[in-house]
Amino acid sequence: MNILFAASEAVPFAASGGLADVVGSLPAAIRNKGHECRVVIPLYKSIRPEFRAQMTFLTNITVDVSWRKQYCGIFTAIWNGVTYYFIDNEYYFGRDGLYGFYDDCERYVFFSRAVLEMLRCIDFKPDIIHANDWQTAMISVFYQVFYKYQQNYQNIKHIFTIHNIQYQGSYGREVLNEVMGIPLYHIGILEYDGAINMMKGAIEAADKITTVSPSYAWEILDPYYAHGLDRILVNKQYKLCGILNGIDTDLYNPEHDNLIAKKFSPADPSGKKACKEALLSELALQEGDEPVIGIVTRFVSHKGIDLIRYVFEDILNLGYKFAILGSGEKIYEDFFSEMQWRYPDRVSVTLGFQPDLAKKIYAGADMFLMPSQSEPCGLAQMISMRYGTAPIVRETGGLRDSVKDNGNGDGNGFTFRTYNAHDMLDACARAKTCYDSENWQSLVKRAMTSDYSWDASADAYVNLYKELYCPVSQTEHP
Secondary structure, X not given: OEEEXXXXXXXXOEOOOHHHHHHHHHHHHHHOOOOEEEEEEEOOOOOOHHHHOOOEEXXXXXXXXXXXXXXXXXXXXXXXXXXXXXXXXXXXXXXXXXXXXXXXXXXXXXXXXXXXXXXXXXXXXXOEEEEEOHHHOHHHHHHHHHHOOOOOOOOOEEEEEEOOOOOOXXXXXXXXXXXXXXXXXXXXXXXXXXXXXXXXXXXXXXXXXXXXXXXXXXXXXXXXXXXXXXXXXXXXXXXXXXXXXXXXXOOOOOOOOOOOOOOOOOOOOOHHHHHXXXXXXXXXXXXXXXXXXXXXXXXXXXXXXXXXXXXXXXXXXXXXXXXXXXXXXXXXXXXXXXXXXXXXXXXXXXXXXXXXXXXHHHHHOOEEEEOOOOOOOOOHHHHHHHOOOEXXXXXXXXXXXXXXXXXXXXXXXXXXXXXXXXXXXXXXXXXXXXXXXXXXXXXXXXXXXXXXXXXXXXXXXXXXXXXXXXXOOOOOOO
């Protein structure tokens, strides 16, 4: 099969979150299963010069954006064995940053249309186009409206993956004509609650809808999680499924990680103690055997920071120390900064994001706290387990699917169910009890040997592709 991944970002070229990690890893895993998988993303200004130097210019075309005809350059490069295409337009993508501009709707309408137009001039005919999040949602809509019956476009199947349903690409009705150029009689595909909703359009037009974990697939049928889209999703359950994301096990590998103080493995975890000592020293925390809780996150409410605030000092009183890295809303940044001021030898807070320090926290902490209100998949809990750091998580989305509570002595972390600060505190207390027992090293080994590589996820996606893939049979004439 030929699969074309379309996304707004991909590691290592452009990244702002977990979507980039998925698009940077999953296509290579699918390619290793014997299928041709390629990727297309915008050519952002922020893509580093060393990557641009590897790109080859293919051609340039014009792309319709309603009544406008816009320049589109097409570049290509090979990374990690996967062919990448880059859509170039200086007006739309020659800016500092990826998102958050007044014309994001127009930018990604252009990109979605350009992906389909690009197929006319590359040596690749996809059997399946796999789009991701609202920025590429219009690909399946444009295909249904304009391309489905054109020569060389027949029988392309479409999969749309929801990485975070909160961001839907919802705009006023005027964009239908002024930006998308879609006739009014097709408004039913996109209209939702009086607006033009691009994610809703993809839910209508795509052949399959996936989410990044099985639990998130059924959670978004509930108004609590769906941000208004539950009504359409309930009617589309027949094409909805969830596949758990994986992580890059080469990038996150304590046996070969040169950023950590000492390498270690499930067979020989002794190096983790050196990593903890180095972390305590670097962050100027009090030395000793007390467990360290690591937090690497954005400081926003849906990450469960309110729960942490409510019982933070209670957790400290259990005998913990904290290594915290992140940034976000000022109220949370100020809270953590105050906690560091009050308890300078037990709480370290670093505002911002430092990838090297994140690795050191994953490797040096004993537990990793993720009390999310909602979490489509989550990668940090998988990374922490890879480094022998037991996650403490709320049972939601991908956290539920990847972390098994150690209540029966056979889990790889600690979980709590309700969005309640004292339930989280109880999970921390149970983790501390286990840490002080002879069972702790067994838990660490189970966490490190949990398999969250892309291999299993790639198998699930390939099976989904095969379900849709129906090659046109060639009838033999006498």
